[in-house]
Amino acid sequence: MTALLNIENYRLDIPTFDGVLKVLDGIDIKLDQGDTLGIVGESGCGKTVLARSILGIGPRNAKRVSGQIVFDATALDELSEAEWRRIRGVKISMIFQDPMTYLNPLLTIGRQLSDVVVAHHRAQGMQVPAKAERLARCGQLLEQVQIADTQRVLKSYPHQLSGGMRQRILIAMALAGEPKLLIADEPTTALDVTIQAQILKLLRDLVDRLGLTVVMISHDVGAIAALSRRVAVMYAGTVVEQGEAESILTRPRHPYTRGLLAALPDIEGATHPLEAIPGTIPNLITPPTGCRFHPRCPRATAICRQQKPETRSIGADHVVACHHAFD
Amino acid sequence: MLTFTFRKIAVLVGTMLGLAALTFLITNVAPGDPARLVAGPDATNDMVETIRQEYGLDRPLYEQFAIYMGDLLTGDLGRSIVSTRPVVDELMRYVPATLELVLVAMVLGILVGVPFGMLSAVYKDRFLDQVTRIFSISGVALPAFWFGILLQLFFAVRLEWLPVSGRLPLTELPPEPITHLLLVDSLLRGQFETFWAALSHIILPAIVLSFPCLASILRVNRAEMIEVLQSDHIVAARAHGISSARIVTIYALKNALLPTLAMIGLRFGWMLGSTVLVETVFDWPGIGLYAVSSALASDFKPVVGVTLVIGFFFMITNTLVDLAYAWIDPRLRRA
Ligand SMILES: Nc1ncnc2c1ncn2[C@@H]1O[C@H](COP(=O)(O)OP(=O)(O)O)[C@@H](O)[C@H]1O
Ligand code: SF4
Ligand SMILES: [Mg+2]
Numbered sequence: 001m002t003a004l005l006n007i008e009n010y011r012l013d014i015p016t017f018d019g020v021l022k023v024l025d026g027i028d029i030k031l032d033q034g035d036t037l038g039i040v041g042e043s044g045c046g047k048t049v050l051a052r053s054i055l056g057i058g059p060r061n062a063k064r065v066s067g068q069i070v071f072d073a074t075a076l077d078e079l080s081e082a083e084w085r086r087i088r089g090v091k092i093s094m095i096f097q098d099p100m101t102y103l104n105p106l107l108t109i110g111r112q113l114s115d116v117v118v119a120h121h122r123a124q125g126m127q128v129p130a131k132a133e134r135l136a137r138c139g140q141l142l143e144q145v146q147i148a149d150t151q152r153v154l155k156s157y158p159h160q161l162s163g164g165m166r167q168r169i170l171i172a173m174a175l176a177g178e179p180k181l182l183i184a185d186e187p188t189t190a191l192d193v194t195i196q197a198q199i200l201k202l203l204r205d206l207v208d209r210l211g212l213t214v215v216m217i218s219h220d221v222g223a224i225a226a227l228s229r230r231v232a233v234m235y236a237g238t239v240v241e242q243g244e245a246e247s248i249l250t251r252p253r254h255p256y257t258r259g260l261l262a263a264l265p266d267i268e269g270a271t272h273p274l275e276a277i278p279g280t281i282p283n284l285i286t287p288p289t290g291c292r293f294h295p296r297c298p299r300a301t302a303i304c305r306q307q308k309p310e311t312r313s314i315g316a317d318h319v320v321a322c323h324h325a326f327d
Numbered sequence: 328m329l330t331f332t333f334r335k336i337a338v339l340v341g342t343m344l345g346l347a348a349l350t351f352l353i354t355n356v357a358p359g360d361p362a363r364l365v366a367g368p369d370a371t372n373d374m375v376e377t378i379r380q381e382y383g384l385d386r387p388l389y390e391q392f393a394i395y396m397g398d399l400l401t402g403d404l405g406r407s408i409v410s411t412r413p414v415v416d417e418l419m420r421y422v423p424a425t426l427e428l429v430l431v432a433m434v435l436g437i438l439v440g441v442p443f444g445m446l447s448a449v450y451k452d453r454f455l456d457q458v459t460r461i462f463s464i465s466g467v468a469l470p471a472f473w474f475g476i477l478l479q480l481f482f483a484v485r486l487e488w489l490p491v492s493g494r495l496p497l498t499e500l501p502p503e504p505i506t507h508l509l510l511v512d513s514l515l516r517g518q519f520e521t522f523w524a525a526l527s528h529i530i531l532p533a534i535v536l537s538f539p540c541l542a543s544i545l546r547v548n549r550a551e552m553i554e555v556l557q558s559d560h561i562v563a564a565r566a567h568g569i570s571s572a573r574i575v576t577i578y579a580l581k582n583a584l585l586p587t588l589a590m591i592g593l594r595f596g597w598m599l600g601s602t603v604l605v606e607t608v609f610d611w612p613g614i615g616l617y618a619v620s621s622a623l624a625s626d627f628k629p630v631v632g633v634t635l636v637i638g639f640f641f642m643i644t645n646t647l648v649d650l651a652y653a654w655i656d657p658r659l660r661r662a
Contacts, residue, residue: 057565081571089568096566101559106581106656119568157657173567 002073004213005031005054005181009067012049014059019285023049025237025292026067028311031230033180036207036214038228038245040221040260044281046237047217048097051185054215055092056084072180086123089116090177097186099166103158109169110154113138113176120177141172145202164195168202175206182207183215188223200226221261225249230317233257236282236292239311243318253314253325255297291323299324328660331653339646344396346638350631351395355388364625365408404635405628407621414632417617422636423507424494425613428605429598431510431529432537437591440541441580444548444587449575451553459545466542475535475608482531489527492610499524532609536602540594547590551583558582584655592648596641 012024023046031037039047052058054069056076069076071092079087096102104112114134121128129137139150145168147153158166167187174182184203188196204227207214216227224231225245232242233254241254252258259277279296282288288295294304303323311321362379363370370378379385383394398405404414447456483491495501495509502512502521510529513521555561556579564578565571603615614633621629653659 052562055566057562085568085570087568088566093568094563094566096559096563098559102563104560104564104578104582105658107578115569115573116567119570119573122570123568159658170563173563177568 003030004033004035004072005029005215006070007050007054007067008070010050010053010069011065011067012053012058013063013065014049015061015063016285021284022287023062023237023284024053025287026308027237027239029232029239029242031181031213031215033213034211035230036212036216036228037230037232038224039215039217039232039234040224041219041234042260042281043219045234046284047219047234048185050234051094051183051215051217054181054183055088055094057088085119088123089174089179090120090123091179092181092183093174093177093179094183094185095167095170095174095187098190099163099170100158100190102170103166105158107157108154109156109158109161110135110138113141113154113169113173116173116176117141123177137176141176142169144175144206145169145172147172162195163191164198167191167195167199171199171202171206175210179212181213181215183217184227185217186219187216189218189220196223203227221249233260236287237284238292238321240293240322241318241320242311243315247315247318253318253320253327254322255299255324255326256293258326259296291321328653331660332650335646335649339642342642343639346642347396347399347635348392350634351392354627354631355391364627399635404632407629408626409621409624414628417629418614418632418636419507421612421614421617423509424611425599425602425606425615426640427508427510428529428532428536428602428611428613429595430508431533432540432598433591433595435533435537436541436544436594440544441548441584441587444545445552445575445580445583447545448549448552448556448583456549459549463542463545466538466545469538471535471538471604472608474538475532475605478531478535479608489531492528492608494528494612495521495524496528532605532611535608536598536605540598543594544587544590548583548587551586552579555579555582581655585652588648588651588655592644595644596637599637599640 007027007029010024010027011022014021014023027050029037029039039050041047049058049062053062054071054076056079064077071087074087076087103109117134117137118128128134135154138154142150142153147165147168153161153165153169161169171187187203188199191199200223203214203216206212207227214227216224218224228245230243231245231248232239233248233256234240235256241248241252241257248257249261252261256277263277277296282292282295288305290306291297291300291304291309294300297304299322301324307323309321309323311319313319314325360375362375362382362384365382366375366378383391386394402415404418406413407417410417443459443462447459450456479491482489490496499521501509502516502518505512505515509525510522513519513525552575556575561574561579564574569578601615602611602613603619605611606613606615614636618630618633621627621633
């Protein structure tokens, strides 16, 4: 079976005023239909750029240097704007980090949700349903994300609703077109802790019930673990380790993954500063040679500075890109 | 929204009264003896004294103020010294001409400025954007009288497509007044030939007057659109598959319109106060010419009248802009 999503050797540059940002450096990610993948990594490592590239809404001036993203046997990078319209929201959709800023402040929820429903009908060449039918569909979509007083919510503007409510609405919008693939870019990061748990549970339920294929992105290993069967660890525009969540979270083989997990708060909520990774993420305009992690890596040797480590298989579903991976 | 509207109207009335008081202060407390000014340079002291009494200038200031405000509220702005006619009657002749000119210029500025601002944001740094940039820079830089004469020479003298000046041909009788705006009245009365005549007269002066206004609306709308198009909710709308056309014309434009509206309000007031050059070039019988000729003749009642009228329309526009703001942006309605 071919993977639903196949990202191969994907390299992306963003020209900026200060120089060219080598933001993605040969990303390889595979995801089967019905599977769930978590992408974890520090802020600024390129998770959002990668996620948006899958939907063709990345930075306007970004240049693909190599590789491709294949979804459902379609090479996405070759699509025209008209062809994208048959993908966005319908085949692949996305939920976002800050539910406040991702809803239009000047349009009612009903208007925004109903526009999405209309767009999906158009994209699939179907007749646009009548107003009453659209409204019913919008109500249904809100019920699906466990919003009770749907009529009031549909008449509301975003600022009249709570953060948790807004995120539920954005999830409803993302699910409106019954997409095959859902990308969730830090869906809980901007929310209060109690709301985070509710939204994670909602997502978990929806994934189980609808059999969604999911790419879940977070810098929070806990959120990733709650929703993903597989995990990809990103560092400075590269995937350093990928495989079954169980295996990666219990037996990390890459020094960066080890550091990331060690930096987690323990059960009492205290972090272990000694085990946290020293240093900061590198500048992507002049990234470190060889392995991009070498300036911060306790195991680094000469070869790490000269040669980019190959991604190699070390288990049934476990790959790592490191010259001196842990056994 | 209703209480919001009432509050805005209350503010409008308050500011209007404030403006009236201010004009009183400026004309009465400012240095210079109004009685002597009215009497003229050759008047004897006796004559000045008579005028002082006649105009009530010998009474205490608060009494004068009460009389002035009382007159204002009953629609009495005094008489012009030059023509001896009531200022209100003269304003009724000149204000509609200017108002019509400014309104047409404003409509032109919005109809061209908003869509082209939007398009040059969408096609940022491409050909269309470069063209509109040249256009909007020249809009600010071209002197009105020069530009006006240029258009006259080309379209009126050379091509003879449009009349050189005036508001209507001398042979054309203006329609029976309803709103005193020729374009509106002639349509309401069904006099379409008069309408075309009035339209052909107003086109050139309206273009000249609207050019700087159009340019600034265009620039503000472009800048706002560029910013809004990069915002998160636009990214989300694209991700949800909303069409680009809909995103630009509804999702982004609605957000970009707010600052554009503020500019429209500002420009409206600015145009009302700066019609004199255009009125001179096109021989347009408006308040700009009236105010300047009155001021040169030291005829201060008409000047006060014009100031109040301009202030009045300026505040009306600002109130309308505030209401439009709240109509567009639900977050402002609670205020
Ligand atoms: N539109 C853009 N223009 C220039 N640089 C960008 C743009 N978008 C993202 N970047 C840069 O790309 C890098 C990765 O960003 P991002 O994908 O948002 O990281 P993450 O989501 O992992 O926190 C960062 O250094 C960021 O500054
Ligand atoms: S390749 Fe070298 S520097 Fe990079 S993670 Fe492995 S040991 Fe560290
Ligand atoms: Mg991000």
